Amino acid sequence: MSEAPEAIVATILNDLAPLKGVRVIAAMSGGVDSSVMAVLLKEAGVDVVGVFLNVWDYSRDDVSGHGSCCSLEDSYDARRVADHIGIPFYAMDMRDEFRRDVIDPFIQDYETGRTPNPCERCNRFVKFGSLLDAADQLEARFVATGHYVQRRDAADGIHIFKGSDSRKDQSYFLATTSRKQAERILFPVGGLEKDDTRMLARYFKLATAEKHESQDICFIPAGDRIAFLKREGATAGFMAGDIVNAQGTILGRHQGIAHFTLGQRKGLGLPDGPWHVVALDGTTARVVVAHPEDALISEVEVGDVSWIRQPDIGERITAKVRYQMHPAACSLQPEGDNLHLAFDKPQKPTAPGQVAAFYAGDELLGGGIVSKIC
DSSP: OOSOHHHHHHHHHHHHGGGTTOEEEEEOOSSHHHHHHHHHHHHTTOEEEEEEEEOOOGGGSSSOOTTSSSOHHHHHHHHHHHHHHTOOEEEEEOHHHHIIIIIHHHHHHHHHTOOOOHHHHIIIIIIIIIHHHHHHHTTOSEEEOOOSEEEEEETTEEEEEEOSSTTTOOGGGGTTOOHHHHTTEEOTTTTSOHHHHHHHHHHTTOTTTTOOOOOSOTTOTTOOHHHHHHHTTOGGGGOOEEEEOTTOOEEEEESOGGGOOTTOOSSOOOSSOOOEEEEEETTTTEEEEEOHHHHOEEEEEEEEEEESSOOOTTOOEEEESSTTSOOEEEEEEEETTEEEEEEEEEEOOOOTTSEEEEEETTEEEEEEEEEEEO
């Protein structure tokens, strides 16, 4: 917490000054980050319209939705903040789009042995897809979110950088955002530390100032992924099968590949460990494991690639293929519509379905979805 709230607010409002009078959709999730984002835009004289996305029917679940995001409780909190700062507020029913673009692929991935990333798909298709369509209907030039990433405009266009708070940086989840989408997205809190965001929430007396962060997947607020998949009828992911090593030697049995994720090392119950899950076969229901030294990866194939800025020839590139991974030096080679990513040094395993994010220093260049471990 380096400065007084008045000084921090003054700096941000100066940066937002060119947006005075411009209509902006504030994507309000009911959390502290998006609440502070909305009030900063309002203070800057922006024509702010608060929008909450109703993506899931929490009456299906024997939980309140607390601890997730986008729940009924969150909708109530978002409306309270909008009323407090004096902006119009709308709740949009996005359940059909969310089912099509996030839930159904999530279930399909677990049935086929991939490891889905629902937050990435929600950002790409719902928040920065359907919400931008809604912005057009409301004649808004931009959509603003509470993500911890930074946007900088230059003569050659926009550039997206990691958030100032390295602990909260969310650039990885925006790696598949297209340049066309990114041109219309604002990130007013991306230059803040998380502690400063909470300080500003208290300064503006927002109802969400002390609210805990969401931890669970929003449509599995109780955290029980297996119960959710079974309830949704994911039968193929629960066929019993063998656990084998790379040579095909049977080491044990399991009750369905949906119980596992690639890279998993806990709960395997195998002798002569430690072991890592290195492959899941949805056709044969086999789980393949390897010892840690044999589980490292050097190359992956990446599909569905989007660029915010394509790298220059000879530019040093790093990539991360897991959220908690530190970006590592790599090279990229086109292979048809996909990219072949080769790390300079072997890395801990990732899984098909996960995001591969590409960087040049702290700048997010783009990314895609891991389709195969080579």
